[in-house]
Amino acid sequence: MPQTSYDTINSLGEISFIAGTEYTLIFDVYDINGSPLSLSGSTCTWTLSPYGQPEYAIMTKTGIISGSISNEFSITLGLTDTETLSGKYIQQPIVVDILGNENRPAQGVLTLIPRIQN
Numbered sequence: 001m002p003q004t005s006y007d008t009i010n011s012l013g014e015i016s017f018i019a020g021t022e023y024t025l026i027f028d029v030y031d032i033n034g035s036p037l038s039l040s041g042s043t044c045t046w047t048l049s050p051y052g053q054p055e056y057a058i059m060t061k062t063g064i065i066s067g068s069i070s071n072e073f074s075i076t077l078g079l080t081d082t083e084t085l086s087g088k089y090i091q092q093p094i095v096v097d098i099l100g101n102e103n104r105p106a107q108g109v110l111t112l113i114p115r116i117q118n
Contacts, residue, residue, distance in 0.1 A: 012091065012108025019115040020083035026074045027093045028067070029105060036071035041098035044073040048110065051088040058085075063093070086114035 017023055025046065031037045044063030049056050059081060063073035073093070092107040 011106040012093075014109045014111065015091075016111040016113060019085050019112045020079050022076065022078055023082075024074055024076045025091070026072060027063070027106075028072050029093075029095060030071070036067075036069050038070050039065045039073060039095065040070050043096045045094045045096075046075045046091065047094060048089050048091050051090055051109065054090065058089075082112055083115055085112045087112060 029037045029039060042065070044065060046061045046063060047057045048059040050058065061075040063075050065073045089110045089112065090107055091110045092104050095103045095105065097103070
């Protein structure tokens with residue numbers, strides 16, 4: 001039986017931080033040959049779902065395209081985005097090109113540590 005390499009599926013490094021912390025995620029996008037891919041005219045988003053439950057996206061954010069050759073986008077999670085969350089989640093950046101083709105180039109694990117309540 002063939003084995004699946006989760007290193008290639010979960011190609012984004014695991015991130016952990018305390019819920020309610022402002023955190024910026026930056027994604028560099030490359031084509032199949034490894035060259036920077038211009039995101040000009042593309043729409044970039046990011047989605048988050050509980051680990052093992054991809055059918056339940058709990059958050060989607062719109063990306064801001066940047067970088068010297070426009071192959072980078074970022075999203076910022078604010079205090080209220082995560083303050084009530086805790087546990088393990090899957091994150092996926094999504095790029096929709098000018099022709100409407102959707103690409104999810106990577107995914108990764110994001111762990112939110114519960115915020116201590118005052």
